[in-house]
Amino acid sequence: MGNYNLQNGTKLMVPNRLDAITTYVVLEQERWFEKEWGFVEHLLQPGMTVLDIGANLGIYSIGMAKAVGPSGRVYAYEPTSETRSRLEQSKAVNAADNLIIVPSALSDTEREGRIVFGTSSELNRLGEADDGVGEAVHLTSLDLEAQRLGWPAIDFVKMDAEGEELKIIAGGSSIFRDGAPIVMFEIKADTGYEPAIAHQFQRMGYGLYRLLPDEAHLVPFVENEIDGFELNLFAVKPEAASKLAARQLLAESWDGAPPHGDWSRFIAGQAFAAISSIFAGAVPAGPYGEGLSAYAGWRAASRPLGERVSLLRHALERFRLAAAEEASLPKLASLSRAEYDFGNRTKSLEVLRACALTIDSGAVPDLPFVPISARYEQLVGDFRTLTISSCVEALQQRGSYSTYYGSALPQLDWVAGTPFATSEIERRRALSAAVRQRPLTLRRDLRIPAPDHLNAEAWVRLMS
Template sequence: MTNYWPVVIKNNVTVCVQKNLASLSTYVLLEQEDWFESEISFVRKFIQPEMNVFDIGANHGVYGLSIAKLLNKGKVWAFEPTSSPSNMLEKSIELNCFNNVVLVKAGLSDADKKVEISISANSELNSLHKISEKKEEVQLLSLDKFIQDNKIQEEISFVKLDAEGEEEFVIQGGHKFFNEQSPLVMFEIKNELELNFRLIDLFKDLGYQVYRLNPEINVLVEYCQENFDDGFLLNLFACKNDTRNSLISRNLLATPDAIQKEKVLIKNKNRERKNDELIDHDWIDFFKDFQYGQILIESWKKNIESKLVLDGYLLGVKYAVMGYKSDCAAKKIAFFESALYQIEDIAKYPSGANLFVWLSRIHLLNILGDRSRAIALAQDLGNYIYKKKPEDIGVDWPFFLPELEQMAYQPKGSVSAWLAYVVFEFFESNKSFSGYFSKESNSNLIDFLIKNPNITLNCERAILIKGILMKKNIVVNVDHRIFTDSINQKLWSNILGKS
């Protein structure tokens, strides 16, 4: 009998966690089969086999282990000071047979020292400064001294910095490293409810520029706190010019100047557009890659040819399609921003007050990182669709679904049931980082999701684990797909008493 659960996440990486659903890491990894931060997808795309990495504040090692899976010649140094998560990480390294991960059972700070740390029931929330009855003495190291003492000669390409509020001290203790090397740094900007803008200043003083992620399309753009305010922002990225240029060449980053240049080209081309250009079907064939598009595309084409769809809306949809078709990061962002501008402009007028405009707005807001607005719109739109009779829901205009992943869904049942499902699923799964952080959902909404023929395994898994944590009487048939289609089917059999 082991004292851990080996949870399998994306790319067949095993992460050992406590056998307790009240533990944050356990809950999230079983719920989502990955970590809840969208940045982890970008990191997987950024990492190359020869890279070397510092995972500072490794915790259970979701980032460090995911990175190690992608490495060949590269290596990960994973720093974790507290015993419970570091012991779990040690076991994970063993189970994954990773000989390219060096576990350092210490934290980082401005100097070598031993300190007492307050231990939370959730290791993700351990802190040097919080008051708690449970404490643990841990070793802290200066990064510069650690590099010197261990004769680390490798160039470090990526640093994940999540030190639970101690990031400033880590930078001070690694001043030489951050000054002399040029890694891409992902750092936690939100400490509890506050954004730590001091960290941005520290990195800028060292010659780094700061960026935020546009999720789904995995492109970094410059972070400007005056122009971007999303309550879901947790992490930012920082890098020097040489690393920035490398990211640009890999289409993982777009600068403001490059985006603006592309937007001017788009605007100029639109001025030259002929009236019948939107009837050209080449761009709309993009939707043939998705099952709902295959079903609806011929009727869309007829409506476009008959001028039943607003040109302004069509132009916005076309821009979004061009964004997906573009390889260049700056061009991609320029098209998506132009699409959002076009569609939001249409939404100001009575003719734009329809569900197609709202669906496409939600999609674009989500892509461009404005999750708060996307969720608010999804809640309103879901309630609107839910109250409509099936025969009153038309699908006359081309449209996007809230998330790119949802566009691959196969519609089942009535159009209204399908659309209501995808909108409510987006709202329910994105209103918080995880069901762990949210209050119990509206029972009518959960009942609607469960009974809807379109429900996905991801959604069922989230509802199940929330119900278990809330001590609901959960009854799951032995032939349920969670026991056959889940990558953690054995664990679910254990948890639900079916083994």
């Protein structure tokens, strides 16, 4: 069993197998691949009472216990014995005394059930007696648990129950109908977006929100605009939404014509702008310049959040129009970034591929632009190398949740040899090659600890 460090300062006990999803992803990214992982800890406050339904190995539970502090409580439901044993060990390693691990699955009634094992514990699900390899488990409901444990008002619920969500909601009227917890729930099914759970929350008076990729802000969910990479939504009742809006964590709306931002002030704060003279002077006229100005407004943290999101939408519209008129490299780069920032990951990838083709043709940016990813805003170096590296890195990171699901791009070998490579890039290359039994020349010694490489000891074991 491995004891791995995460970016949030916690440790996680996971199987020593690269076919285990959590093990692979934590080795690769030192966090969970869902953007909500980082946000939930900002949303929670000391003293809160939290439910983790489908806790699995505790990738959320441990961080949530840290966030609510000694005066708070996290109730983690994990019925599978082997997985729960590892969660218990993670609890001990992190001294998470406020984490209560419950050996039951949740549904609409109390009864005996059966967990059917998936190829990895994240894929375990409730099933029938003749469904395959598994184990018998106890099922109960949220209403019964509230009576048994004497819960105060529940503040937050994370629900990932592999298809059992509607029954859990039905068995939790005292929690969802009578109370007002913020609920994060999975929306992805084998066939794509599953709307039934979202609609059920709406019928109970909840508003629906999605998290922007900045991992800091919730915005209203529009069903017909859902991105194919979206995995989770948040259900929030109006009073709770107002409180989150006051904390600048949620935009209740983005209506209204936005004012312009200050592009010159924005770009002056980016180290990236020093690498080329194209960033000096005023923005160009027309839709593209309007997009740059609006994007600068989105990035102005002093503005109200709803106004900022409105500016981002406006920037996106202007960049789309400008790229349709002329698909030049700077316009494509800016459009890709705005699509991604707004949560349109699929569209961002489409534009990125056009960027890559434009770069391959020898194009060099001749207008100011927004760097393809946030990390590159504070980097300097050879202009062309930096531009290529940022494009390839974004294609890799946005193209799949992890190289567990899609292999490392061949172009990542080139990026690994540039000054802009990170330990994560090397880890992605190494893991992808290892599980696919491909030869690989490492560019960085993964046995050496670094601020962006927290699990060197695990890599020593892996490489031996």
